[in-house]
Amino acid sequence: xxxxxxxxxxxxxxxxxxxxxxxxxxxxxxxxxxxxxxxxxxxxxxxxxxxxxxxxxxxxxxxxxxxxxxxxxxxxxxxxxxxxxxxxxxxxxxxxxxxxxxxxxxxxxxxxxxxxxxxxxxxxxxxxxxxxxxxxxxxxxxxxxxxxxxxxxxxxxxxxxxxxxxxxxxxxxxxxxxxxxxxxxxxxxxxxxxxxxxxxxxxxxxxxxxxxxxxxxxxxxxxxxxxxxxxxxxxxxxxxxxxxxxxxxxxxxxxxxxxxxxxxxxxxxxxxxxxxxxxxxxxxxxxxxxxxxxxxxxxxxxxxxxxxxxxxxxxxxxxxxxxxxxxxxxxxxxxxxxxxxxxxxxxxxxxxxxxxxxxxxxxxxxxxxxxxxxxxx
Amino acid sequence: xxxxxxxxxxxxxxxxxxxxxxxxxxxxxxxxxxxxxxxxxxxxxxxxxxxxxxxxxxxxxxxxxxxxxxxxxxxxxxxxxxxxxxxxxxxxxxxxxxxxxxxxxxxxxxxxxxxxxxxxxxxxxxxxxxxxxxxxxxxxxxxxxxxxxxxxxxxxxxxxxxxxxxxxxxxxxxxxxxxxxxxxxxxxxxxxxxxxxxxxxxxxxxxxxxxxxxxxxxxxxxxxxxxxxxxxxxxxxxxxxxxxxxxxxxxxxxxxxxxxxxxxxxxxxxxxxxxxxxxxxxxxxxxxxxxxxxxxxxxxxxxxxxxxxxxxxxxxxxxxxxxxxxxxxxxxxxxxxxxxxxxxxxxxxxxxxxxxx
Amino acid sequence: xxxxxxxxxxxxxxxxxxxxxxxxxxxxxxxxxxxxxxxxxxxxxxxxxxxxxxxxxxxxxxxxxxxxxxxxxxxxxxxxx
Numbered sequence: 001x002x003x004x005x006x007x008x009x010x011x012x013x014x015x016x017x018x019x020x021x022x023x024x025x026x027x028x029x030x031x032x033x034x035x036x037x038x039x040x041x042x043x044x045x046x047x048x049x050x051x052x053x054x055x056x057x058x059x060x061x062x063x064x065x066x067x068x069x070x071x072x073x074x075x076x077x078x079x080x081x082x083x084x085x086x087x088x089x090x091x092x093x094x095x096x097x098x099x100x101x102x103x104x105x106x107x108x109x110x111x112x113x114x115x116x117x118x119x120x121x122x123x124x125x126x127x128x129x130x131x132x133x134x135x136x137x138x139x140x141x142x143x144x145x146x147x148x149x150x151x152x153x154x155x156x157x158x159x160x161x162x163x164x165x166x167x168x169x170x171x172x173x174x175x176x177x178x179x180x181x182x183x184x185x186x187x188x189x190x191x192x193x194x195x196x197x198x199x200x201x202x203x204x205x206x207x208x209x210x211x212x213x214x215x216x217x218x219x220x221x222x223x224x225x226x227x228x229x230x231x232x233x234x235x236x237x238x239x240x241x242x243x244x245x246x247x248x249x250x251x252x253x254x255x256x257x258x259x260x261x262x263x264x265x266x267x268x269x270x271x272x273x274x275x276x277x278x279x280x281x282x283x284x285x286x287x288x289x290x291x292x293x294x295x296x297x298x299x300x301x302x303x304x305x306x307x308x309x310x311x312x313x314x315x316x317x318x319x320x321x322x323x324x325x326x327x328x329x330x331x332x333x334x335x336x337x338x339x340x341x342x343x344x345x346x347x348x349x350x351x352x353x354x355x356x357x358x359x360x361x362x363x364x365x366x367x368x369x370x371x372x373x374x375x376x377x
Numbered sequence: 378x379x380x381x382x383x384x385x386x387x388x389x390x391x392x393x394x395x396x397x398x399x400x401x402x403x404x405x406x407x408x409x410x411x412x413x414x415x416x417x418x419x420x421x422x423x424x425x426x427x428x429x430x431x432x433x434x435x436x437x438x439x440x441x442x443x444x445x446x447x448x449x450x451x452x453x454x455x456x457x458x459x460x461x462x463x464x465x466x467x468x469x470x471x472x473x474x475x476x477x478x479x480x481x482x483x484x485x486x487x488x489x490x491x492x493x494x495x496x497x498x499x500x501x502x503x504x505x506x507x508x509x510x511x512x513x514x515x516x517x518x519x520x521x522x523x524x525x526x527x528x529x530x531x532x533x534x535x536x537x538x539x540x541x542x543x544x545x546x547x548x549x550x551x552x553x554x555x556x557x558x559x560x561x562x563x564x565x566x567x568x569x570x571x572x573x574x575x576x577x578x579x580x581x582x583x584x585x586x587x588x589x590x591x592x593x594x595x596x597x598x599x600x601x602x603x604x605x606x607x608x609x610x611x612x613x614x615x616x617x618x619x620x621x622x623x624x625x626x627x628x629x630x631x632x633x634x635x636x637x638x639x640x641x642x643x644x645x646x647x648x649x650x651x652x653x654x655x656x657x658x659x660x661x662x663x664x665x666x667x668x669x670x671x672x673x674x675x676x677x678x679x680x681x682x683x684x685x686x687x688x689x690x691x692x693x694x695x696x697x698x699x700x701x702x703x704x705x706x707x708x709x710x711x712x713x714x715x716x717x718x719x720x721x722x723x724x725x726x727x728x729x730x731x732x733x734x
Numbered sequence: 735x736x737x738x739x740x741x742x743x744x745x746x747x748x749x750x751x752x753x754x755x756x757x758x759x760x761x762x763x764x765x766x767x768x769x770x771x772x773x774x775x776x777x778x779x780x781x782x783x784x785x786x787x788x789x790x791x792x793x794x795x796x797x798x799x800x801x802x803x804x805x806x807x808x809x810x811x812x813x814x815x
Contacts, residue, residue, distance in 0.1 A: 001653055001656060002742070002757075002776070003776060003793055004740060008716060014717060040737065048714045067734060093732065093781075094733070095730075098730070119731070121782065124764055144734070147736035151781045151782070154766040157766075203736070205778065205785060206736065208738075208786045209785060238800060259789070259792040259795065259796060260796055262786075273766075349723075349727075369721065589760065591759075649757050654759045656756065657759060
């Protein structure tokens, strides 16, 4: 596969590993802690075994950039409730189907009990389904960061163009910069349990949309370097090298490793479309991080007809979480999966309790599926 | 065997039975009720396609002359959707699947049973097409479908059609293939590229809309097994990785034999199309179903000889040594990635679902 | 998050859609989020939408960067190889 295979080359990886080792030695024996914000990077790191190529004094801390993991259980409960309405077909990405809501009910289990839940791989499929099934209320369960929000916006515009009156979106899109600022605010011993971080590996495709500008606050106000990296393992390793160099030189800048897809201004057309269809919610609850202002999106009044929360008069549900589940602390990077009492025992990929175990990029799932041997070795 | 069917046809004409409308006819509840409609269905579709002396005796059971020695016996049910996919259909799959399960013991597959659970409203033309496909597969495998059963269930059940096949084979003297024989130091061999069946089926699923040349690898493996046994290599066990992919099969054997495994990602054959389709949908080929591949565990010294023998056979052209068995009280299957790092290949947790994150 | 994959546009269709190819696997995608895409261009595709064009020159530059070694790195592998 072009532009993929070349970025997984072993010889180049060994090269980079050597450079990283050398650079990490120049810190006089110190430890380095970098957070990869994005769940896709967590997945790549574990899938390719990148930790084996990093020196022992360089630690990757897994960030909360996993939209499945940070979705509050109450929002999932609302989606399940929608799916259980007889006239509704709920269209959802595969990622959400097995996440347990309250009382361990999931969309998959609701489907088994008779709810009309359809898996889609694009919001376009949901709009087409609505067009082809005028007698069903089609609701699209929208999740994701700024990468996934523009496609949802485009789908809503398409539904508008086709004059559909049976299509709506249950919008749970969240924003990256506010979460990043939250992490920066709560780190360095400010009491929220986030360990001090030396820098960030910035998300690849969120940045393709929003550009590099929004990360400047991390560098300028909080003096933390940010390197935006592509999703392939060589991209991640190169970003780690660039972060090490910045730290060792006392620099704190935003650098872009993923120049083949990310430009400084980002995708202006997509940004415009997002602004046209969405507006920020005053406040939104993130699982593990709590309430963050202006950190999520909802549909503007002009598109109220496509807003599932308005169409179905949805009211928030009080979720029933398992008190022993450590997903919140793990999402903040304050605890490791192995610190959770439920990890590997009551909570496994087959019978997950928290979202970190279900999502393929959740820290717990990644640790359990790929990395268990490190603990037991 | 055609003469048996022609005799039957004459008998039916004398009784005044009407021919089945195979073009536009559909299964209804009377076809399952044990009466004349069911008898007609069995005669016109199943008996005609599977035509053999044991079946033609028309009893509730097949009476068979059995060779002396150990017999291998296996059963499997087939619920694949869609029923027709690139490279096969539920019928040929049902034959190959059970033939292969029997063949993994080293046995020569001899006879199959076939049980059908059919949904009310199922088109007879599809049923005929599927049974013809089963018959053709059985002939190619050298097995006879000697007994069977038919049930009809109400509309909304059975997803169209479910098939169960059970198979019997004769294990040659001196052949002892079993997971329990696998030992640390054994080489692990794989007969060909993984993930073809699962991705072929997925490419036909309504919502996934991708276009590719991926064909299911559904095929009988007993010929390959025979070739392998003749190679004079110390083979300890065979397994055909189906649902859950290579990952499931390796973990099953690791647990059964109480060993660990170390495999090299660079040695595991995956076709470019399967690789691409998996990348697009966010799937891992190690967890995608196969229907025409086997893994073999043999004495380390014999791995080269065995691999060469496999490559000389049609079903083993891309055979490769993918790793080795080790001592490991955790029974981990660990993989050296293409990058040079290591990761665990864990048990699958449910059906692989396409993801966007 | 955001599984996205480089794909080559093989055919422009009407209504802002296109056929794209990844290693021989073909899918229909939307070009609603980008402008000026042409047949033969590589784009990054996420949930069936092209998010941005992939710049082949920048890709080459990045690959070259991976093989650069700073001096210390050269000393590091010199002993091992």
